[in-house]
Amino acid sequence: MWAAQILMAVIGLSAGMVVAGGLFSFISGLGVISDFADRTHTGEHIMLYEDSVALGGILGNIFFIYRITIPYGAWMAPVFGLFGGIFVGCWSMALAEILNVFPIFVRRAKVLRGIPYIILGVAIGKGLGALLFFFNRF
Amino acid sequence: MAGSSETVYIKADRNVEVTKPVVTLGDVLTMECSNPAVMAKLKTIKLLKFHHTDKKHQNRIAVSILKVIQCIHECCPNLDVQNMGETDFIVTYEEQQTSGGMMHYTKIVLVVIISFTGAAFSIMAFNNDVDVPKMFSQIYELMTGQQSDGFTILELTYCIGLIIGILTFFNHFGKKKFTVDPTPMEVEMRLYENDIQTTLIETYSRKEKELDVGSTDSNGSHRT
Numbered sequence: 001m002w003a004a005q006i007l008m009a010v011i012g013l014s015a016g017m018v019v020a021g022g023l024f025s026f027i028s029g030l031g032v033i034s035d036f037a038d039r040t041h042t043g044e045h046i047m048l049y050e051d052s053v054a055l056g057g058i059l060g061n062i063f064f065i066y067r068i069t070i071p072y073g074a075w076m077a078p079v080f081g082l083f084g085g086i087f088v089g090c091w092s093m094a095l096a097e098i099l100n101v102f103p104i105f106v107r108r109a110k111v112l113r114g115i116p117y118i119i120l121g122v123a124i125g126k127g128l129g130a131l132l133f134f135f136n137r138f
Numbered sequence: 139m140a141g142s143s144e145t146v147y148i149k150a151d152r153n154v155e156v157t158k159p160v161v162t163l164g165d166v167l168t169m170e171c172s173n174p175a176v177m178a179k180l181k182t183i184k185l186l187k188f189h190h191t192d193k194k195h196q197n198r199i200a201v202s203i204l205k206v207i208q209c210i211h212e213c214c215p216n217l218d219v220q221n222m223g224e225t226d227f228i229v230t231y232e233e234q235q236t237s238g239g240m241m242h243y244t245k246i247v248l249v250v251i252i253s254f255t256g257a258a259f260s261i262m263a264f265n266n267d268v269d270v271p272k273m274f275s276q277i278y279e280l281m282t283g284q285q286s287d288g289f290t291i292l293e294l295t296y297c298i299g300l301i302i303g304i305l306t307f308f309n310h311f312g313k314k315k316f317t318v319d320p321t322p323m324e325v326e327m328r329l330y331e332n333d334i335q336t337t338l339i340e341t342y343s344r345k346e347k348e349l350d351v352g353s354t355d356s357n358g359s360h361r362t
């Protein structure tokens with residue numbers, strides 16, 4: 001009985017550490033946060049942003065696993081939705097950028113003008129797609 | 139004035155930000171010469187001038203080191219110039235920013251909130267996607283033969299492990315660093331800046347807008 005508990009403790013601990021390593025190298029590797037820091041000219045505060053990411057991961061995980069209810073937390077839902085959406089939007093585009101989606105398409109289709117409209121199209125398409133997804137409760 | 143045996147060593151940084159519209163060689167280069175008088179003279183040579191210092195125009199120009207050498211040779215033809223740094227560099231004119239303004243802090247707070255919610259969102263999305271709670275209850279049943287109540291040693295240690303993993307990965311919390319290496323985000327930040335600079339220089343040079351010898355001077359002039 002005790003052996004099983006200890007073994008499970010080891011499994012849980014290692015699982016957490018490996019998941020943290022994988023997921024957070026993905027976040028920093030895609031360069032979303034460094035992109036934010038560069039755009040806002042606040043590169044000197046990159047350590048603060050790292051703390052924020054670390055804290056977000058830690059607290060998000062604890063709240064998810066233990067299903068903790070935040071008292072009077074209803075106002076946080078739209079805040080979380082909006083900023084989570086901004087992050088995921090940047091994230092998905094950063095992923096497309098890493099995978100060279102745009103350079104390849106632009107080269108193949110020989111598009112030279114109107115690239116801003118293509119980006120606008122992608123953004124609106126993603127937004128509408130997400131809306132449709134949630135509206136139909138897929 | 140300068141003897142033919144004299145050599146000046148110049149080194150340019152890849153990305154230079156200036157706060158005055160008139161840019162001299164001393165603003166963008168570090169140089170070394172055995173004759174201090176020559177060096178003092180070289181530092182005051184005008185390299186270029188930004189004509190439009192308002193926000194509407196792009197106050198950024200790529201400069202070839204050949205242009206710099208040309209400027210030096212116009213002043214002292216016999217000087218031997220050795221370039222130790224970049225062959226192309228970017229000069230950006232930016233007005234003196236009032237650092238610590240409201241806008242600056244608003245931006246920082248915004249980025250902090252986005253990265254916090256983003257990280258929280260990602261870990262929850264990951265847990266949901268691979269169904270961590272279900273997998274933990276399966277492991278619990280496998281190990282103990284009893285039904286999991288969803289609150290076992292596995293979940294507790296997973297949370298602790300995640301904290302250790304994140305802090306080890308990012309290598310610091312707050313101001314306290316665990317090792318002297320730069321953190322992954324610092325590395326990523328530098329890589330990103332490097333990419334931006336390379337792209338800018340290549341774009342300018344492809345559009346032939348780089349300030350080079352023999353190019354028509356569209357943005358700046360060293361004679362003004």
